[in-house]
Amino acid sequence: MKKDLFNGKRLKIARVYRGKTVDILAKETNINKKDILAFEDNKYKPTLENALKLSNILHFPREYFYDNENIKVVVEDSHFNPNSTLPRMEEISYKEKLIMLRKLFLFFEEYIGFPQLDLPNNLHRGDSMEVLSQKIREHWDLWDDEKPTPLNLGDIMTAKGVIISYMNVNRRGASPFTQKQSVEKDIKYVIALGEDKNVAPIRNHDLACELGYIVSDILNIPLKKFDCEEFADEFLLPKQAFLNSLQDTNEIEDFVKLKARWAVPVSLLVYRAYSLGVISYKKYNYLLNDWQQRGWNKSEPLDDKFKLTDSSLLKMAYEALIENHIVSNATLIDKLHNQGITLYPEDLEILMDLKPNTLQTKNNKNNVKKVDFKRKRA
Incomplete structure (x- = not known):
């Protein structure tokens, strides 16, 4: 790694990733705002001390700032x-x-x-x-x-x-x-x-x-x-x-029963009934006022009965690779780094919907295999 290979574009990406303005980053690192802008524009390179400050405050591995973007994702x-x-x-x-x-x-x-x-x-x-x-x-x-x-x-x-x-x-x-x-x-x-x-x-x-x-x-x-x-x-x-499904639906409790069937908020059920002309504007306002007075704008009945345990595809993909001994945590992080994805494990865990401390570093190597993952999720 050479100091003159610092990638200013990645500094800007890391700053935005953390939701920081240039002013905030300048204050937190005690680096002049104009210097940070110059680093981001690749007009000149930070000293080793400043590079370490930026890495620590933004909580990105120092290596991240010395890699090039080899995957172009266009928004x-x-x-x-x-x-x-x-x-x-x-x-x-x-x-x-x-x-x-x-x-x-x-x-x-x-x-x-x-x-x-x-x-x-x-x-x-x-x-x-x-x-x-x-x-x-x-x-x-x-x-x-x-x-x-x-x-x-x-x-x-x-x-x-x-x-x-x-x-x-x-x-x-x-x-x-x-x-x-x-x-x-x-x-x-x-x-x-x-x-x-x-x-x-x-x-x-x-x-x-x-x-x-x-x-x-x-x-x-x-x-x-x-x-x-x-x-x-x-x-x-x-x-x-x-x-x-709207027969004999007059009071707010009746819409709670509908919620058990439709799995949507009570407020949406009430509005849909009004928009379809089933209840009058006066009745619609009465029901919404009742809904709000009961505090249901913060938490509705049956919410605890509708708790989900969804997992992201990335989590499922990670688990499939680990279970099939295709990668270990250590080789996964190394392979990601080789693809230009250089993050600390805790950030990878957030993106991949993994529990904290899931990504442990062990030095086992595995052969690359192919796994079909197109099955419909239940």
Whole structure:
């Protein structure tokens, strides 16, 4: 490693990854702001002392800053939840984290066959939200009008080729974020879930909204002309099946019973009933006021009955490679480093949805094998 090989672009990536502005990093490292900007632009190189300061504060291995980018992930588009309360820099940090996530997928694809994006090819710009959602439900074989099926949309979308990250599900204030990425024209949609605390009704609604964004992008419809919330309502609560379930539904407790069947928030059930003309605007407001007075805007009934134990594909891929003796923790980290993915184990554990301290370093070597990983998740 030579000092003059410092990669300033990687310094900027690491800074954004940690959600830090140049001003904050300058203050924390006691390095002049102009110098940091010059380092990032590769105008000149930091001293060894400054390089170590930057490495320590940003918590990236020093080697990271001396590697070149050998995997180019292009961000084609992004969708931030408009109701997000996170600081802007923290939202921007999602960009680099999801890029790193895609790089991990590219590494595991050398061993694993992941599902490809599977959406119907008969979606059209002129379709109504009801028709769009119906086409996708039929293509994915999710419901019929007589027997609606409560769903775990995370598992379904994963099996249909959407990459889902669970790194923020317990992070206070985190909102869903979707990124459209391309690697040599191979398009993937990557979703970072928000703070849903592994509760299925919340996750189902969030993912249905993000699916709406994916549909709008595929159809090249600007989001100002495509209501992702409306799409989510239509997708999660198909009209006829939902109307059939609304008999004798008058009070908020009746909608709790519906929640047990549909696995979506009570508030969404109430709104859907209103939007379909089943209840009046006055009744809708009455029910929502009742919902809020009971404190259900913070935690709804049955949430504890809908707890999920989803695992990311990366976690499953890691476990498959370990169980089949294809890699050890030590050789995995070495192989990732050779691919330009140089992170501390704790960051890899977060990205891969592993428990803390999972990645232990042992020096066993294994032969490379190929594992098929295209099975649908239950």
